Amino acid sequence: xxxxxxxxxxxxxxxxxxxxxxxxxxxxxxxxxxxxxxxxxxxxxxxxxxxxxxxxxxxxxxxxxxxxxxxxxxxxxxxxxxxxxxxxxxxxxxxxxxxxxxxxxxxxxxxxxxxxxxxxxxxxxxxxxxxxxxxxxxxxxxxxxxxxxxxxxxxxxxxxxxxxxxxxxxxxxxxxxxxxxxxxxxxxxxxxxxxxxxxxxxxxxxxxxxxxxxxxxxxxxxxxxxxxxxxxxxxxxxxxxxxxxxxxxxxxxxxxxxxxxxxxxxxxxxxxxxxx
Numbered sequence: 171x172x173x174x175x176x177x178x179x180x181x182x183x184x185x186x187x188x189x190x191x192x193x194x195x196x197x198x199x200x201x202x203x204x205x206x207x208x209x210x211x212x213x214x215x216x217x218x219x220x221x222x223x224x225x226x227x228x229x230x231x232x233x234x235x236x237x238x239x240x241x242x243x244x245x246x247x248x249x250x251x252x253x254x255x256x257x258x259x260x261x262x263x264x265x266x267x268x269x270x271x272x273x274x275x276x277x278x279x280x281x282x283x284x285x286x287x288x289x290x291x292x293x294x295x296x297x298x299x300x301x302x303x304x305x306x307x308x309x310x311x312x313x314x315x316x317x318x319x320x321x322x323x324x325x326x327x328x329x330x331x332x333x334x335x336x337x338x339x340x341x342x343x344x345x346x347x348x349x350x351x352x353x354x355x356x357x358x359x360x361x362x363x364x365x366x367x368x369x370x371x372x373x374x375x376x377x378x379x380x381x382x383x384x385x386x387x388x389x390x391x392x393x394x395x396x397x398x399x400x401x402x403x404x405x406x407x408x409x410x411x412x413x414x415x416x417x418x419x420x421x422x423x424x425x426x427x428x429x430x431x432x433x434x435x436x437x438x439x440x441x442x443x444x445x446x
Contacts, residue, residue, distance in 0.1 A: 173324055175382055177297040178221040178316070180212060181284035183229030183275040188431055199302045200234045201435065204442055208429055209235055210261065212302035217268055219316035221298055225271040225291050227284045239270050280401025285383075286391050294385050296323065299404075301379025303430035305438050306422065315380050315424050322356065323382050328416040331359070331408065332380035334426055341371035345405035347419055348372030355421040359412050364397070364405040375419060377405065378426055387411060 186198030199209040213224055226235055238261070249255050273287045285299060298316060306315045313321070319330050333347060348361035349372075361372050381404075390407040397403050411417055425441070428434035 178216040282402030299381040304379030306424040330382040344376035359417040362409040
């Protein structure tokens with residue numbers, strides 16, 4: 171065990187059907203926001219939070235992600251010494267400072283199954299999980315979401331999930347939590363339910379795509395049964411963990427864009443273009 175998080179898991183095996191037809195041949199994680207793909211922003215956030223051991227859970231047709239986090243010798247030779255070379259500084263920095271691993275998820279069986287794929291890599295270490303299509307932009311000069319979760323974990327040493335206030339009428343699209351407020355945007359999680367009807371939502375706090383997990387989560391993942399579409403829901407495993415272990419929720423103050431939807435993707439583009 172360690173009191174810091176170094177490993178971050180990036181589930182990236184999904185089909186991205188909401189973006190068809192482009193995702194027929196291009197991973198949704200490679201969709202560009204300005205001149206960088208979504209997955210670049212996510213890995214950058216992880217690195218800036220002190221998490222440089224990066225593991226991608228990939229499926230078929232995700233070679234573009236593997237190639238992106240690698241050196242393109244021919245391209246770099248052609249632009250060497252030109253102004254265009256400066257455009258590669260960001261990705262070169264990540265390649266030099268991070269370690270990258272790739273694990274194949276053989277069938278799409280939910281986020282819980284994707285996380286289980288990394289069990290042998292995580293071993294007995296706490297780890298983070300980041301969903302690249304949840305793009306989080308921190309206020310200017312502030313720490314990013316994973317960096318703040320890193321700080322909280324060092325003090326609390328328990329599973330931590332990121333949450334955001336939503337309109338309860340949208341609860342059927344999220345995992346929702348019942349909580350007890352602790353202060354400073356931190357909550358003790360008392361209950362958790364996956365995509366409830368609005369009348370059954372325990373609060374207006376929805377889980378978003380940032381997690382810090384204790385390795386004990388794998389024991390709960392082994393116990394739960396597949397739900398809708400035969401998928402293992404990480405929320406179901408966390409709901410079991412809450413019954414016997416401390417789980418905290420951190421309400422983010424960053425601006426979040428659901429780039430897994432066309433509307434959220436457009437909003438992210440407009441937001442960042444407006445800052446250029």
